[in-house]
Amino acid sequence: MDFSFVSGNPALDLAATVGSRRDKPVDTLLTPADLERWVADCHELPDHVTVDAPALGTTVSLREAIYQLALDRVLDRPFDPASVEIVNNAAAGPALTIRLSDTGVHMSGDMTAVLSHIARAGIAVLADSRACLKECGRTGCTRIYLDRSRGARRTWCGMEECGNRVKAAAYRARKRASADG
Ligand SMILES: [Zn+2]
Numbered sequence: 566m567d568f569s570f571v572s573g574n575p576a577l578d579l580a581a582t583v584g585s586r587r588d589k590p591v592d593t594l595l596t597p598a599d600l601e602r603w604v605a606d607c608h609e610l611p612d613h614v615t616v617d618a619p620a621l622g623t624t625v626s627l628r629e630a631i632y633q634l635a636l637d638r639v640l641d642r643p644f645d646p647a648s649v650e651i652v653n654n655a656a657a658g659p660a661l662t663i664r665l666s667d668t669g670v671h672m673s674g675d676m677t678a679v680l681s682h683i684a685r686a687g688i689a690v691l692a693d694s695r696a697c698l699k700e701c702g703r704t705g706c707t708r709i710y711l712d713r714s715r716g717a718r719r720t721w722c723g724m725e726e727c728g729n730r731v732k733a734a735a736y737r738a739r740k741r742a743s744a745d746g
Contacts, residue, residue: 568593568606571723573711575609576687577698579624580632581722586707594628597621609686610679611661611672620676627655627680631687635709638691638698652691655684703727 572578582603584591594600597616604614616624630651637644658681661674674682690696690711697712701722708722721728 568603569723569726570607571710571726572708573713574686574690575607576631576683576690577635577709577711578607579603579628579683580635581708581710582628583632584707585705586632588705594621594625600624604676604679609672610682611674614674614676614679616676623655624676624680626651627684631683632709634687634691635698636700639700639709644691652684652687655680656688657681658684701727703731 568578568582570578572581582592582594584593594603597618597620600616600621601614604610604616605612630645630648633645633648634652637648658677659674661672661678661682664671664673690698697717698709699712699717699719700706701708701710702720703722706722706727708726710719710722712719721731
């Protein structure tokens with residue numbers, strides 16, 4: 566299964582590795598290998614990182630804290646203090662090493678540095694009062710994304726992920742209705 570990175574922020578993308586949170590949660594990070602693949606697929610993170618079971622546990626705890634805080638932002642309520650502490654602790658970790666070259670940026674570091682990077686990115690967006698955080702409009706998606714569009718008019722986390730599915734379902738419903746009528 567492919568991971569998707571459409572939330573506009575790596576912390577929000579991590580939170581979205583659980584889908585359908587309110588109905589039947591689908592967790593796509595079940596093993597350390599899943600997490601290694603997710604990190605490699607995320608272009609803001611190193612290409613290679615080694616993950617063991619405790620690191621997966623720490624990541625899941627950070628992920629749930631980020632989701633909780635993003636939801637607090639969407640619902641315009643105070644941050645959950647326990648989640649704030651988890652994110653702050655992760656952000657206090659070492660930074661990734663970033664090197665510029667003619668082929669672009671090369672990033673390296675261990676999983677602690679990766680989580681620190683994700684936590685810092687999460688803090689930046691959660692603390693930005695002008696950042697427009699939204700939950701995807703497709704029923705059951707529950708992904709929270711950063712809407713950077715002009716006038717903040719986006720409805721879906723991603724066109725491919727959800728927008729086209731909703732439009733196709735609406736088209737089928739219209740066809741059914743006209744066939745019945
Ligand atoms: Zn969606």
